[in-house]
Amino acid sequence: xxxxxxxxxxxxxxTGKGDDVLELPEGTRAADVWQRMRDEYGALREYVHPxxxxxxxxxxxAGQVLRDGDELAFIPPxxxx
Amino acid sequence: xxxxxxxxxxxxxxxxxxxxxxTDGAYVLFEGVVxxxxxxxxxxxxxxxxxxxxxxxxxxxxxxxxxxxxxDVATAVLHRLGHLVVGDASIAIVCASPHRAEAFDACRxxxxxxxxxxxxxxxxxxPDGEEWVGWQCKHD
Numbered sequence: 001x002x003x004x005x006x007x008x009x010x011x012x013x014x015t016g017k018g019d020d021v022l023e024l025p026e027g028t029r030a031a032d033v034w035q036r037m038r039d040e041y042g043a044l045r046e047y048v049h050p051x052x053x054x055x056x057x058x059x060x061x062a063g064q065v066l067r068d069g070d071e072l073a074f075i076p077p078x079x080x081x
Numbered sequence: 082x083x084x085x086x087x088x089x090x091x092x093x094x095x096x097x098x099x100x101x102x103x104t105d106g107a108y109v110l111f112e113g114v115v116x117x118x119x120x121x122x123x124x125x126x127x128x129x130x131x132x133x134x135x136x137x138x139x140x141x142x143x144x145x146x147x148x149x150x151x152x153d154v155a156t157a158v159l160h161r162l163g164h165l166v167v168g169d170a171s172i173a174i175v176c177a178s179p180h181r182a183e184a185f186d187a188c189r190x191x192x193x194x195x196x197x198x199x200x201x202x203x204x205x206x207x208p209d210g211e212e213w214v215g216w217q218c219k220h221d
Contacts, residue, residue: 008132009202010213054200057135073132073200077215080131080160080201081113081172081192 001026001068005033009076014043030055030072031062037074051076085140086131088163093173100155100177108177109188112170119214123207129162129171132200139199143191147176151187154178158191160201171203 005020012018015037022033034050052075053062059075066072093110101108115127144156157175165171174191178184195201203214 006132008200009130009204010216013213054132054135057132057138059198073135075132075200076202076213078196078198078200079203079214080129080199081196 003066004071006073011074014041028066029063050074085137085158086160086162091159091161091170091173096157096159096173096175100157100175102155104179105177106179107181107184108175109184111174111188111192113172115165115167115169117167119205122209124205126164126166126206128164128204130202131162136200143194147187147191151183154183154187
């Protein structure tokens with residue numbers, strides 16, 4: 001299945017890009033994608049738990065299983081206002 | 082749908098005019114502005130960005146909750162994105178009400194909730210470099 005992963009703020013700086021389309025096995029959870037990012041980017045290694053997670057523009061539990069076509073974003077600490 | 086975000090300077094007077102009703106006896110206008118320091122560091126400018134479609138939805142949720150808690154209060158909120166310098170307003174909130182107490186309380190609830198949930202980020206820039214606010218605290 002394909003999942004679109006969006007990068008914002010510090011995560012865009014770390015990855016050097018705005019988004020990715022990932023080919024993932026069925027049953028992959030959002031937290032698994034975070035683990036994959038930690039494996040790939042040294043700057044994220046010490047961040048064991050993902051920041052807040054959004055699936056299809058709504059906050060979701062990182063343990064949620066992804067579905068084909070989902071849009072996933074990890075939400076670094078928000079700082080509006 | 083009216084957006085809660087703009088990349089232009091905020092016209093707070095226009096925001097007030099957009100909500101004020103003849104039945105209102107008071108309005109509270111809150112503006113958040115860029116200050117020249119944060120946690121011991123000098124700040125010259127801040128770049129704001131948002132996960133826009135989600136940020137619109139989360140903002141609408143906050144506004145809905147505030148209106149639910151204060152049914153007599155009329156509200157408007159506008160958050161600026163992009164490059165802001167010291168003294169620029171990053172957000173303006175207007176809460177108008179027949180009586181002042183509800184306007185103050187609604188305004189406080191609105192800004193507190195926005196800061197908690199709406200996916201907006203800011204990168205502070207100054208003579209010591211730049212950093213994303215909030216990222217230093219680790220998640221482990």
